[in-house]
Amino acid sequence: SQTIHQWPATLVQPVGSPLSLECTVEGTSNPNLYWYRQAAGRGLQLLFYSVGIGQISSEVPQNLSASRPQDRQFILSSKKLLLSDSGFYLCAWRRDSPLHFGNGTRLTVT
């Protein structure tokens, strides 16, 4: 069966520090991968999605970036965090199926 792993579960970072969130999928190949952000009390915002290694589509201009160095690995990064980057970050995958989500990373920028 397919599983998705996302870490860390929680993260507290100071403003201006770098960020790296990692997501991996097991049990499938060539999945479509997604990063969403959920700000407090708000809905889901699609940040990036990828249909293959090295292929990244950005939905919202911001100081975040994404990379897909391997087929089942998706990384969300920032060189310098802003206070507004605080939120709940969700990785997800699909392949001719409904979207499957990881458990999320709660990021607090202080």
Add this chain to the structure above:
Amino acid sequence: GDSVTQMEGPVTLSEEAFLTINCTYTATGYPSLFWYVQYPGEGLQLLLKATKADDKGSNKGFEATYRKETTSFHLEKGSVQVSDSAVYFCALSANLGNTPLVFGKGTRLSVIA
């Protein structure tokens, strides 16, 4: 572009009450429709889905019927429990391939004993 509109929350119900969360959509063609549930501190889980008009998705006592004529996919449950307290998201997908899902803003449900 495609969009999903769901009723604003929060919704507060007593245990065993009837639940309806409205969801309407705008899309070209024939999208697939989904309801996801998010329990506190967790990611989203697929609750149910419907892939064509008049399909009824059901799971854990929840139901939703794909109504093309009214472009709706309302979520219902006959008798809610405290454990149903969560945020519910309606979503659509233009197809089951690469297209990212479009989500509604979510409806928070609180069920009190």
